[in-house]
Every structure is written in structure tokens, then in C-alpha cells.
Amino acid sequence: MNSYVTDTVAAISTPVGFSGIGIVRMTGSQAFHIINKVFKPKGKSFEEYDDKKIIYGHIIDPKDERIVDEVLVSKMIGPNTYTREDIVEINCHGGIVPVRNILNLLVENGANIAGPGEFTKRAFMNGRIDLTQAEAIIDIINAKTNKSLDISMKQLEGSLSKKISEIRQLLIKMLAHLEATIDYPEYDIEDMSYDEILQNTREAHDMVQNLLYHSQNGRLIREGVNTAIIGKPNVGKSSLLNSLLGEKRAIVTEIPGTTRDTIEEYITIEGIPFKIIDTAGVRETENIIEKIGIEKSVEILERSDLILLILDGSQPLDEEDFELLKLIQARNSLLILNKLDKETTIKPEDLLKYEKEIVQISAVEEIGLEELKKKMLDKVSAEGFELESFEIVTNIRHIHLLEESLKSLKSAIGTIEASMPLEIVSTDITEALNLLGEITGDTIHEQLMHEIFSNFCIGK
Numbered sequence: 499m500n501s502y503v504t505d506t507v508a509a510i511s512t513p514v515g516f517s518g519i520g521i522v523r524m525t526g527s528q529a530f531h532i533i534n535k536v537f538k539p540k541g542k543s544f545e546e547y548d549d550k551k552i553i554y555g556h557i558i559d560p561k562d563e564r565i566v567d568e569v570l571v572s573k574m575i576g577p578n579t580y581t582r583e584d585i586v587e588i589n590c591h592g593g594i595v596p597v598r599n600i601l602n603l604l605v606e607n608g609a610n611i612a613g614p615g616e617f618t619k620r621a622f623m624n625g626r627i628d629l630t631q632a633e634a635i636i637d638i639i640n641a642k643t644n645k646s647l648d649i650s651m652k653q654l655e656g657s658l659s660k661k662i663s664e665i666r667q668l669l670i671k672m673l674a675h676l677e678a679t680i681d682y683p684e685y686d687i688e689d690m691s692y693d694e695i696l697q698n699t700r701e702a703h704d705m706v707q708n709l710l711y712h713s714q715n716g717r718l719i720r721e722g723v724n725t726a727i728i729g730k731p732n733v734g735k736s737s738l739l740n741s742l743l744g745e746k747r748a749i750v751t752e753i754p755g756t757t758r759d760t761i762e763e764y765i766t767i768e769g770i771p772f773k774i775i776d777t778a779g780v781r782e783t784e785n786i787i788e789k790i791g792i793e794k795s796v797e798i799l800e801r802s803d804l805i806l807l808i809l810d811g812s813q814p815l816d817e818e819d820f821e822l823l824k825l826i827q828a829r830n831s832l833l834i835l836n837k838l839d840k841e842t843t844i845k846p847e848d849l850l851k852y853e854k855e856i857v858q859i860s861a862v863e864e865i866g867l868e869e870l871k872k873k874m875l876d877k878v879s880a881e882g883f884e885l886e887s888f889e890i891v892t893n894i895r896h897i898h899l900l901e902e903s904l905k906s907l908k909s910a911i912g913t914i915e916a917s918m919p920l921e922i923v924s925t926d927i928t929e930a931l932n933l934l935g936e937i938t939g940d941t942i943h944e945q946l947m948h949e950i951f952s953n954f955c956i957g958k
């Protein structure tokens with residue numbers, strides 16, 4: 499992996515638009531050669547500057563000696579760089595034109611355009627970071643809250659890599675013994691008995707299980723809790739969305755059927771993002787537009803992590819309310835009695851048999867919202883979100899691989915317990931080892947690399 503030979507590539511690393519400064523970045527063995535052709539530093543020549551120096555000067559088009567921009571250029575000599583290759587970063591004026599002109603000039607002088615994530619991919623291929631660290635960098639860029647940022651920072655520092663490699667070391671040690679026992683049965687290797695093999699496999703199994711244990715929280719922190727507000731027309735769904743957001747996002751009227759399409763907005767409760775989805779009121783209807791809206795609401799229900807069913811507490815319960823109550827029966831949901839400020843006809847006691855937690859609120863008068871938020875948080879975190887002390891796996895790819903390796907380890911345990919041939923145990927352990935290796939990128943194939951780095955932005 500150390501001999502990953504590549505061309506020299508360049509990209510714009512800042513958003514293209516109106517900004518004070520723009521950065522064009524270039525990495526590869528020809529980076530210094532190319533910058534030399536287009537950059538005139540003030541004072542001494544580019545070669546004479548030391549590593550990690552910022553150099554003032556002008557970008558000049560060698561074709562016609564025209565000044566393209568006044569810039570600061572950072573010189574970073576490999577291998578002690580982000581990519582482990584020579585890097586230059588040109589800090590030019592922001593805006594669309596200067597950065598594009600400079601990128602074009604680099605290309606004219608021998609650079610290729612970098613693909614998405616190309617810089618980070620090189621950092622990985624050249625062994626500076628492993629795959630979990632590369633993925634942490636995408637997550638840092640995409641973080642929606644400080645909490646998810648914290649988790650990704652920890653992962654960038656290598657905490658997950660360390661855990662995975664501990665488990666892999668354990669498996670590798672065991673495999674060595676297993677193979678020896680299989681290859682030379684006449685020696686009847688004493689230093690690792692069946693009991694010991696079993697114990698070690700269990701240990702590896704528990705370590706993987708532990709990592710998976712907090713991953714549900716991890717997904718919610720990373721992607722947000724999909725929270726659907728459902729209920730009959732006019733019960734106050736949109737009013738609740740607005741008061742949770744603290745702004746008049748959705749249209750509210752006294753006319754039933756106001757919300758036709760769904761509206762999605764994020765709120766944060768104690769650092770956890772909730773994606774709140776306001777839906778069209780669910781009822782029997784002949785109106786085609788409303789009908790599509792309602793079908794969509796039911797679809798959203800299927801995909802949500804949490805459902806807020808709203809009932810209008812000032813109206814008697816009817817058939818449709820009972821239908822909706824049935825719909826949420828086996829789901830993670832809260833029952834909300836709205837319009838508490840008006841005279842109430844539904845009492846929480848009437849709903850006891852549904853065994854749902856009930857919150858009484860007034861969306862309009864903003865009563866009971868704090869209690870609602872607290873309950874929403876409780877509903878999605880059985881263990882609470884005191885996560886600092888745990889390793890939290892948030893990445894779906896990692897979770898999937900951990901689950902698969904857990905299966906292999908379970909199967910290995912079963913095989914040992916049944917005193918079946920060691921060859922079978924060895925196969926399962928090898929499988930688990932490879933699956934875990936895919937997390938860190940120790941075992942990796944081209945397609946997976948492509949999938950991961952194509953999610954990066956250009957210039958990273």
C-alpha cells in the first residue's frame with residue numbers, strides 16, 4: 499500500500515461563491531514543479547523556502563506573463579503532509595473567477611483535476627490514516643450538532659481503529675494457534691485448549707457486541723430522530739411544529755385539510771437532532787390532492803423513529819381517532835392531547851387502556867412543550883445519551899460489518915461448544931477477522947473505496 503503511485507491533482511477546496519479568500523490545493527510528486535511554472539514569489543525562489551512556510555507572491559500565466567492574482571502559497575513537503583505527498587495550497591482572492599482561473603492554469607501546466615475526496619483517499623492509501631478516520635472526516639464536514647461532531651472527532655483521533663485492532667489482534671493470535679493445531683495434530687498443542695479457545699472467542703464476541711450496543715444512539719445522533727406528527731385534520735399538528743421550532747414555518751388555519759404536503763424541519767433537544775415531519779391530516783377524503791398527502795403520511799409513519807399522535811382534547815373522540823390509536827399501537831409513540839387551553843372533553847384517563855404515555859399541551863398557548871420535549875428525548879434513548887465514556891459507532895457501514903462479524907463469532911462459539919472440528923472454527927474466525935478488517939480498511943476492495951470517497955466533497 500505504501501507504493502501507491504499517482505499523478506498530481508488539484509482542486510478548489512473552498513465553496514465557490516462570494517468569499518473573502520479561496521483555496522486551490524494541489525498534491526503529488528509534480529506539485530512543486532507545476533507551482534514553480536506559475537508562481538513568482540517575492541524575494542527568493544520557491545525552492546529556497548522551507549517546509550510549512552507561507553509565501554507571498556503572484557500567480558502569473560507563463561503564456562503571456564499576465565498577472566492572474568496576488569496570493570499566499572503554503573509549501574508543504576511530503577511525507578509530513580495531509581496526503582504524505584508534496585502539497586501546495588494557493589490562498590487567492592475569493593469569488594468565482596480567481597479560483598477557477600488558477601485551477602485552469604494548474605491544469606494547463608500539468609495537473610489533473612482531483613476527484614471527490616481524492617486528498618483524503620491519498621492520505622488513506624499512503625497509510626497516514628485508516629478508513630474509519632477518513633470516514634470521520636466526511637462526518638465532521640456533515641455534522642449537524644456539536645454532539646455528532648464530538649463523536650466524529652474522537653473517531654478521527656483513532657479511537658474506533660484502536661478498538662477494532664484490539665479485537666483483530668485477539669483473533670489473529672487465536673488463528674495462529676488453531677492453524678498450528680490443525681496442521682500438526684500429532685503435537686497436540688497444549689498451550690491453547692478448547693476451553694481457552696472458547697474463552698477467547700467469547701471475549702471477542704463481547705467486545706463486538708459492546709461496540710454495537712451504543713450504535714442505535716449513534717445513528718440517531720448522526721442522522722436525527724425521524725419524528726412524525728400525525729392526527730386528524732385541524733387537531734393542531736402544524737401549530738405544534740411551529741411552536742417547537744419557535745417560528746411560523748407551517749401554515750395554520752381553522753380549515754381542516756390545510757397541510758397538503760409534508761413539511762420537515764430540524765430541532766435540537768439537548769444536542770440530539772430531531773427531524774420533525776408535519777403531515778397532512780389523516781381522514782377519509784375524496785379530494786385527490788389531500789388523498790395523496792394522506793397516503794404519504796402513512797408512508798412516513800412506516801419510516802419514523804418516533805410518532806407524535808395528536809388528538810384535539812376539546813373534541814369528543816371519534817372513530818377516526820380510534821383508528822389512529824390502533825395504528826400507533828405497537829410503535830414508538832407519544833399521545834398528545836392538544837388545545838389544553840380550551841374546555842377539554844377528553845380526559846387522559848379515557849385513554850389509559852392504550853398504554854401510551856400522554857402529554858397534555860396547548861400548541862397555541864405554548865403550554866406543556868418542555869415536558870413534551872423531555873418525553874421525546876426519553877422515548878428515543880433507553881440508555882440516556884451520556885455517551886462520553888462509550889465508543890459510539892454511528893456509521894451504517896461499520897454497524898453492518900460489526901453485525902456480520904458478530905454472527906461469525908456466534909457461529910464459532912456454537913462450533914466449539916459442540917466440539918466440532920477446529921477447521922470450521924478457523925473458517926468462522928477468519929471470516930470475522932476479514933469483516934472487522936473491512937471497517938478499518940485493512941481488507942478493502944476497489945468498489946468499496948469508490949463508494950466511500952465518492953461521498954466526499956471536491957477538494958477534501
Ligand SMILES: Nc1nc2c(c(=O)[nH]1)N(C=O)[C@@H](CNc1ccc(C(=O)N[C@@H](CCC(=O)O)C(=O)O)cc1)CN2
Nearest residue numbers: 521523550572574577578579580581582587617626958
Ligand atoms: N489550509 C488547510 N487547512 C486545513 C487542512 C488542510 O489540509 N489545509 N486540513 C485538512 O484537510 C485540516 C487539518 N488537518 C491536517 C491533518 C494533517 C496534516 C499534516 O500535514 N500532517 C502531517 C504533518 C504534521 C506535523 O507537521 O507534525 C503528518 O501527519 O505527518 C495537515 C492538516 C483542516 N484545516
Ligand SMILES: Nc1nc2c(ncn2[C@@H]2O[C@H](COP(=O)(O)OP(=O)(O)OP(=O)(O)O)[C@@H](O)[C@H]2O)c(=O)[nH]1
Nearest residue numbers: 731732733734735736737755756757779860861862
Ligand atoms: N385554542 C387552541 N387552538 C389551537 C391549538 N392548536 C391549534 N389550534 C387551532 O386549530 C386550528 C388548526 O390548527 P393547525 O395547526 O392548522 O392544525 P393541523 O392539524 O395542522 O390541520 P391540517 O393541516 O388541516 O391537518 C387552527 O385554527 C389553530 O389556531 C391550541 O393549542 N389551542
Ligand SMILES: [Mg+2]
Nearest residue numbers: 735736756757
Ligand atoms: Mg397542518
